[in-house]
Each structure stands twice: as structure tokens, then as C-alpha cells.
Amino acid sequence: MTEHIAIVGGGTGGTVLANTLAEKLDAELAAGVVEITLFNDGKDHVYKPVWLYVAFGQREPADGRRPLREVVDDRITIRQDYVVDVDHERKELELVEAIDPAPYDKLVVATGAQLEPERVPGLAEGGHHFYGDDGAQALRDELLAMDGGHIVLSVVGTPHMCPAAPLEFTFMVDDWLRERGRRDAFDITYTYPIMRVHGNEHIADWADPRLRARDIAIETMFNAEAVDPEAETIVSMEGTNLDYDLLVAIPPHTGSDFVESAGLGDGGWVDVDKHTLEATGFDDVYAIGDAAQTGVPKAGSAAHYQANVVAQRVASEVRGQPATAVYGGKTVCFIETGMDDATFVEFDYERPPEPSEPTRAMHWSKLAYNESYWLTALGLL
Amino acid sequence: MTTRQNHTEADTTVDARGATCPGPLMDLISEVRAVNIGTVIALLTDTEKSPTEVQEWADESGNEVLDVVDEGDHYRIHVKKR
Structure with a gap:
């Protein structure tokens, strides 16, 4: 049988x-x-x-x-x-x-x-994201069309795919604008739902001073309640109101x-x-x-x-044998810290992530992994 | 914040024991977003800072921590959505 x-x-x-x-x-x-x-x-x-x-x-x-x-x-x-x-x-x-x-x-x-931006009024109409073919391309077009203004990266939905991605985007957009000599024309604000810049305190302790050093404004305790696409504002459950020219949101997931x-x-x-x-x-x-x-x-x-x-x-x-394999929570993540630098974390249920000093070599490691991903899918890596 | 023997009944439970990233408070916020006003959520967490962080977040967001129970190897924190 x-x-x-x-x-x-x-x-x-x-x-x-x-x-x-x-x-x-x-x-x-x-x-x-x-x-x-x-x-x-x-x-x-x-x-x-x-x-x-x-x-x-x-x-x-x-x-x-x-x-x-x-x-x-x-x-x-x-x-x-x-x-x-x-x-x-x-x-x-x-x-x-x-x-x-x-x-x-x-x-x-x-x-x-999957994404479910409709859970926050106005978000689907007023916000951009990079969690999909269409969304990422629309965001690219919008970024290229901007001469200056206020970019707000808001982590709206939790849990969401790739908890490092909001930080990565923020570091990358800052560096991308600097490389083009356009950073002075932009303000960048990063919002996060709790009292620090990342849910994991080890990641947060590592990222916070790096955001501040790049003149990126931080709004913690910011849980988006609604977006007004006409007025270009986003308001939080905690009562904070932010104006934006480009809203890049991490939408609610389901x-x-x-x-x-x-x-x-x-x-x-x-x-x-x-x-x-x-x-x-x-x-x-x-x-x-x-x-x-x-x-x-x-x-x-x-x-x-x-x-x-x-x-x-x-x-x-x-095979009728006892199943003995167990998952210990192992996770590895590359974290881009700009267009040319990255760090790497490895952690599990017992050991917290400990981000190291970003390096160019780690950035190239991430790009190399992206190219070799198809071997991973095949089960070869 | 009070720590005492608990008899609070939760409408829903978020088991965030062992949660590594993004962590128990984020799991709680996700549930708070999903439920109706008045719902009591029990957050199970083995993160030492959770009682302080949940209280701080609840104060800021206008939600209410009903109680915190030390269950030995984890905390059971009851939060009411306001």
C-alpha cells in the first residue's frame, strides 16, 4: 500500500x-x-x-x-x-x-x-512596501522620482516576514541617498511598535546607535492606526502623528x-x-x-x-522507526547595513543573536548567498 | 504592577515562551491588534524583561495590565485591550 x-x-x-x-x-x-x-x-x-x-x-x-x-x-x-x-x-x-x-x-x-495592508485604514492606498514584485517595483519608481522630502519607514504589522528587513531598508536607503549626494535633501524616520528599534533587544542595542549616527529619526512605541493618503500622514495608536512624502510600511501579515x-x-x-x-x-x-x-x-x-x-x-x-530529530530554533540572518556592508547573526532558542561589526565581506557573502540560493532550494546547500 | 496569585480568566492566550525574534511583546501587540476591545489576553513569556516591557507598552498605548503571575519558569501576564 x-x-x-x-x-x-x-x-x-x-x-x-x-x-x-x-x-x-x-x-x-x-x-x-x-x-x-x-x-x-x-x-x-x-x-x-x-x-x-x-x-x-x-x-x-x-x-x-x-x-x-x-x-x-x-x-x-x-x-x-x-x-x-x-x-x-x-x-x-x-x-x-x-x-x-x-x-x-x-x-x-x-x-x-501573505500581506494584508487592508487591516490598517488608508495603508494600501498611502503606503509602499517591498514585499512583492509589484510593491518593490512601485517603491523603486517612487524613490527614483523623489528630489527630496521625508521618508518614513514604519513597521506596522507584526509578525512579519524577515524581522531584519525594516532595518536593512532604512540603512540601505540612507546609504543609497548618500552615494547619490542626495541625503541632505531627505529626512528619514524609522518607527517601531515597542520601546526599542527591534523586538529582539540584542538586535535593538546594536542597531539603535547606528541609526542615530546616520541622522535617522527614531519613533518607538509607534503602532500605526491609520494612514491618510490625501494629507500624507500616519497616526499611531499612541497618538503620534507623522507627515510623510514617502511611506514605506511593513504591512500586517496573515x-x-x-x-x-x-x-x-x-x-x-x-x-x-x-x-x-x-x-x-x-x-x-x-x-x-x-x-x-x-x-x-x-x-x-x-x-x-x-x-x-x-x-x-x-x-x-x-520506516516505522521513532522520530528523533528536533528543531532547536536555529536561524541565520544576513543584515545589510548599507549598500556595501552587512553583518550576520546566528541564534536559536537558547542563544541570542550577537551582531558583529558590519563588513564589506559579509555584504558580498549575502549577495553570493542570494545567487546560490537555488542550490539551497534544491537541497544541495 | 502587581505580582500575585492569579484568578484572572483570559479570553485568548499568546504562548511566547522561547520566542527569540522579534519577541514576546511583539507577539502580544499582534494579538492586541486582532482582538476586540475588552478582550483579556494571557501572554506566556520566559523573557525576564517582559513584565516591565509589557507594562511600559500598556501605559503608552492605553491598554491595561491586569496582573503578572510568576509561574516559576515563565510569567503569565494578563492584558486587557482598551
């Missing part, structure tokens, strides 16, 4: 998992006792970190997009469809396009995060509707055991990446390491 492994979502987590399982279960796949299906709602795999560079004209959206079939092992079946619900009793996935439900014995949810309809968690985020990545209260269901409520950043590196853990666990279970 064939055992069906279903992976929902073809982002970093789902793709690394599929490719790693293809290697681990090579014999079982060849014998036909295991079948692995990757469900994705589009035909492409998207490498999202490219978007930050699109905003500065250094990359094109196509640089971060390849057909999913090109990055997924041939032993994996790809189905382009929307998974809308799970019948946990019958172990079946309900699909939009297909009439018949898809059976599963092991299910891994890797549905990621998980997949499917997670909620399947009863796996609230807000589209799956409740999981932070170490085993098993969905709370459900047998044979895992979640990885942005969709999993683990307490680590919604970042590709976390999704990658989680995919490796779940691949080991699922392979063990398929």
Missing part, C-alpha cells in the same frame, strides 16, 4: 522539504511504497529576499522567480491547486480545482505568510485561510510543538516556515532548518 506524503506550499520550506525527502526516501519512492506530492497555488518558486534589492534597482523581480518544476526533484509530484480544507478523520485534502480530494498519510503545512479552516491555528498560523514541529492536537500533521508558530523569525533560514528536521522525522516514521 502506498503511503502518501502531502506538502502544502512551494516556498523555501516546502521545496527544501520535498527535495530532502526525495533523497532520503529514494528507495521507497522507487519501490512505489511512498508518493510525495507538493501542492502549490502558483507555478513559480519565489525567492523573496530579492525584493529588497528590486527597490534599489539592483535586481529585477525575475531574478527571484523560477518555475517550481525546475527546482523540485523529478521524483516529487507537483500539483498546482489551492488546498482549502483538511478532513482530519478521512485524511484527505479538499482542493479547488480537483473534484476528488487528495489523500494523505503525512501532511506538512508550509503555506507561508497566514493562509486554509490553516484556519482546517482548525490548525488562529490567524493562519499553525500551533506547533516548537521542537518536533508537530501540529498541536493532530496526528501526522507538521508545519514549517512562516506558517508555524515557533517563536523564531519568519525567515527562509528558519524554514530551511525546520524542513530538514521534518524530513528526518517523516522519513523515520515512514
Whole structure:
């Protein structure tokens, strides 16, 4: 009898998992006792970190997009469809396009995060962002059209993809303007929802003096309540009002509707055991990446390491062995501190991030990683 | 801020134990944004500074910390959305 492994979502987590399982279960796949299906709602795999560079004209959206079939092992079946619900009793996935439900014995949810700017009145109309092909290109065009003015980077939504990205954009736009001799014509303000410039105090302690040294104004305790696109103002729940000429916002994020309809968690985020990545209260269901409520950043590196853990666990279970692999919270992030410098952090559930002095070499390491990402997706790095 | 035995009933719970980045307070704010006024949220956190930070944020944002309970290996902080 064939055992069906279903992976929902073809982002970093789902793709690394599929490719790693293809290697681990090579014999079982060849014998036909295991079948692995990757469900994705589009035909492409998207490498999202490219978007930050699109905003500065250094990359094109196509640089971060390849057909999913090109990055997924041939032993994996790809189905382009929307998974809308799970019948946990019958172990079946309900699909939009297909009439018949898809059976599963092991299910891994890797549905990621989506933007929901509509949750803040006026934000969709008045704000720009760099979390998507269209958004990053519109922001690039707007930046190039400006002669001067007030740029406000506001972290509106939490949690959001890549917690380092707001700082990266702010450091980069400052440096980008300096390199062009235009910095004096601009004011830059960075807003953050709590009493420091980043949720993690180690990152905040590192970033705060660097922002101030570059004459970047800081507004902490700023939780955006509404944006007035006509007046070009953003007001916070705490009563602070800021005028802007360009608002670059980190919009509110949400998980997949499917997670909620399947009863796996609230807000589209799956409740999981932070170490085993098993969905709370459900047998044979895992979640990885942005969709999993683990307490680590919604970042590709976390999704990658989680995919490796779940691949080991699922392979063990398929063979009737105890699953022993656990996720320790490992995350690595490059943090751009300008157009030519970057730092790097590595941390987990026990060890906090400790950013080091930015270097040019680390910036080039990040760019090199961006180029070699496709090997990561293939499970080779 | 009071620390005492707690009998507050929460409408919803945010388990931020082990949260590394961006951290428990950000997880709490996310939940505050999502719920209706009057909702009581229980934040579970093992970050030592959380009681101070949650109180500071609540004071600034106009929300209310009902109580902070030391559960031994973590804190249970009840916050009411105002």
C-alpha cells in the first residue's frame, strides 16, 4: 500500500522539504511504497529576499522567480491547486480545482505568510512596501522620482516576514541617498511598535546607535492606526502623528485561510510543538516556515532548518522507526547595513543573536548567498 | 504592577515562551491588534524583561495590565485591550 506524503506550499520550506525527502526516501519512492506530492497555488518558486534589492534597482523581480518544476526533484509530484480544507478523520485534502480530494498519510503545512495592508485604514492606498514584485517595483519608481522630502519607514504589522528587513531598508536607503549626494535633501524616520528599534533587544542595542549616527529619526512605541493618503500622514495608536512624502510600511501579515479552516491555528498560523514541529492536537500533521508558530523569525533560514528536521522525522516514521530529530530554533540572518556592508547573526532558542561589526565581506557573502540560493532550494546547500 | 496569585480568566492566550525574534511583546501587540476591545489576553513569556516591557507598552498605548503571575519558569501576564 502506498503511503502518501502531502506538502502544502512551494516556498523555501516546502521545496527544501520535498527535495530532502526525495533523497532520503529514494528507495521507497522507487519501490512505489511512498508518493510525495507538493501542492502549490502558483507555478513559480519565489525567492523573496530579492525584493529588497528590486527597490534599489539592483535586481529585477525575475531574478527571484523560477518555475517550481525546475527546482523540485523529478521524483516529487507537483500539483498546482489551492488546498482549502483538511478532513482530519478521512485524511484527505479538499482542493479547488480537483473534484476528488487528495489523500494523505503525512501532511506538512508550509503555506507561508501573505500581506494584508487592508487591516490598517488608508495603508494600501498611502503606503509602499517591498514585499512583492509589484510593491518593490512601485517603491523603486517612487524613490527614483523623489528630489527630496521625508521618508518614513514604519513597521506596522507584526509578525512579519524577515524581522531584519525594516532595518536593512532604512540603512540601505540612507546609504543609497548618500552615494547619490542626495541625503541632505531627505529626512528619514524609522518607527517601531515597542520601546526599542527591534523586538529582539540584542538586535535593538546594536542597531539603535547606528541609526542615530546616520541622522535617522527614531519613533518607538509607534503602532500605526491609520494612514491618510490625501494629507500624507500616519497616526499611531499612541497618538503620534507623522507627515510623510514617502511611506514605506511593513504591512500586517496573515497566514493562509486554509490553516484556519482546517482548525490548525488562529490567524493562519499553525500551533506547533516548537521542537518536533508537530501540529498541536493532530496526528501526522507538521508545519514549517512562516506558517508555524515557533517563536523564531519568519525567515527562509528558519524554514530551511525546520524542513530538514521534518524530513528526518517523516522519513523515520515512514520506516516505522521513532522520530528523533528536533528543531532547536536555529536561524541565520544576513543584515545589510548599507549598500556595501552587512553583518550576520546566528541564534536559536537558547542563544541570542550577537551582531558583529558590519563588513564589506559579509555584504558580498549575502549577495553570493542570494545567487546560490537555488542550490539551497534544491537541497544541495 | 502587581505580582500575585492569579484568578484572572483570559479570553485568548499568546504562548511566547522561547520566542527569540522579534519577541514576546511583539507577539502580544499582534494579538492586541486582532482582538476586540475588552478582550483579556494571557501572554506566556520566559523573557525576564517582559513584565516591565509589557507594562511600559500598556501605559503608552492605553491598554491595561491586569496582573503578572510568576509561574516559576515563565510569567503569565494578563492584558486587557482598551
